[in-house]
Amino acid sequence: MSERKKVYQLVLMEIQRLIKEDGYVPGDKLPSERQLSIQFDAARSSVREALRAIELLGIIETRQGEGTFLRNYQTYHAVEVLASFVLQDSRTKNELQEAQKVLEQHVLSEESIPDHTLKQLEALVDDLSLTKEEKHHYFFSGLFEANGNQLLFKMWRLMQDFQANMELKVSPDYYEDIIEKYKKPQE
Amino acid sequence: MSERKKVYQLVLMEIQRLIKEDGYVPGDKLPSERQLSIQFDAARSSVREALRAIELLGIIETRQGEGTFLRNYQTYHAVEVLASFVLQDSRTKNELQEAQKVLEQHVLSEESIPDHTLKQLEALVDDLSLTKEEKHHYFFSGLFEANGNQLLFKMWRLMQDFQANMELKVSPDYYEDIIEKYKKPQE
DNA sequence: ATAGTTGATTGGTCAGACCACTTAGTGGAG
DNA sequence: CTCCACTAAGTGGTCTGACCAATCAACTAT
Structure with a gap:
């Protein structure tokens, strides 16, 4: 009955909660992937799946060697991706x-x-x-x-x-x- | 100069191309993750990062034990995710x-x-x-x-x-x- | 004081293992 | 022969650990 959420989806929600409750603002640096995986008790690969997903949405930005940053939703990468799939659909x-x-x-x-x-x-x-x-x-x-x-x-x-x-x-x-x-x- | 794209982004584009050129329609089953990783010469984890991202966008749907399927994009799945961030940001x-x-x-x-x-x-x-x-x-x-x-x-x-x-x-x-x-x- | 070195941290990627679930085949009981 | 149960293979789900690449900060030698 209850939907068995995937780990990456749970992590996704946790990240949302984290951002909301800890009052992150655009530009702030999020905890590292390794830190998050410990914090959420999930494998780093699962954390990454969640991060990659919201990165595509344009919500975060990752810089190798630096970290993951909350971002100002200026450019929506997702838009290009979505558009390429939906362009045909006139409705x-x-x-x-x-x-x-x-x-x-x-x-x-x-x-x-x-x-x-x-x-x-x-x-x-x-x-x-x-x-x-x-x-x-x-x-x-x-x-x-x-x-x-x-x-x-x-x-x-x-x-x-x-x-x-x-x-x-x-x-x-x-x-x-x-x-x-x-x-x-x-x- | 040239942007060094991450593997998962390259895979993402490959998948787009695949879908477009091979004429997949909603409901069709995509190649398996393992197959794609061989085909694109990337680790399965990288393929998954790409798949998870477009899954969150509502473009595909994955069912354990069955496979990954192209999905009808009428549900505006991405809207929910974006909204959850946008709304809480400027609420x-x-x-x-x-x-x-x-x-x-x-x-x-x-x-x-x-x-x-x-x-x-x-x-x-x-x-x-x-x-x-x-x-x-x-x-x-x-x-x-x-x-x-x-x-x-x-x-x-x-x-x-x-x-x-x-x-x-x-x-x-x-x-x-x-x-x-x-x-x-x-x- | 400054420039260069170095080590720690962080993201990027890979390989491989094992689990959970589905499906199709296979073989035996009726 | 039919039908059901079991098995094996394929698929996504998850984890672990390793190593590379880039960045940053502290330290050192000049």
Whole structure:
């Protein structure tokens, strides 16, 4: 009945608990593999399986000779891997786009945004050196930052990374229109 | 200069290539770990590190005594793992509630929902044996199911679970109002 | 004081052993 | 001949221990 978890999965949970309860923050060094294997009473190979898995997720980073470090989820290695498997699945693709759009729609629904953010966005749109994708990324990054909700931002960025491997098209006037919307009330 | 990839990462790419080029489809059985280690000229432990990583992503499934199988990626397994780290990292109650609300708002914005779903929701609201929290849960579960986006549903559920221990208050008439909104156009 | 050496620590990889589970074959009882 | 029980092989699960490679810190000789 009860699911017999594999050791590496148990270690995985232990590591999560460890990070949470001991208050590790990005950049911190985790205990060594050997230390963890003693601490969790598991073989080092099992600990490594768990570490490799969350390394692929981008949660930790390991440097030979130094150690294992908690990482700021900037780049999600997993995204590339996942994308390569899922690219065919149109349903997943649509769900992903819808989810991302939901978040974007939310930050766009803010009544107002700070002046300096507005200026940044304008500069962005006029910047000819940027590709469409880069504009989209920086544009909404700015909006999310203005919004202030880190969680939403992270969720969006995750999906953004994901879609980087898929084609994504927006209308050329898309950003200008948004900016206009925010400018009007202030003039 | 060139990045010295770890063995498990190389194996990972080999496995991707293998799956792609040999046309594996969900449900198919992959070569055994021992076979792969010979094929890729790597230790079995290295092969396992790669397999464990993509298992956590939900790409494959392993069954002891049987083998390793390619899996249907509809379950968004990776979302759970990532969420468990992301949520606990930036778990400001307010951010969480806002994010959750964004998703709920989205399913509420559907123009219409199926009749049978509507009936279910009505029955729910009238059910006196349910607590507020249970009502909220089942109510939106129904709406998300009607919406059909499994990714959104999963994200919502994760946040829902995470907030299980936090107080959450809604007005008593909250659900009735929503149902009314959807009923009107049909009468 | 500084530069170089060296040893301890840490991750990276490998080999091999043994266990747990599943499956297919094999042989005997009916 | 049929059917069931047992066996053997194959597979993932886990552990141990060894050695390599890179880093870091302490120590030493200049």
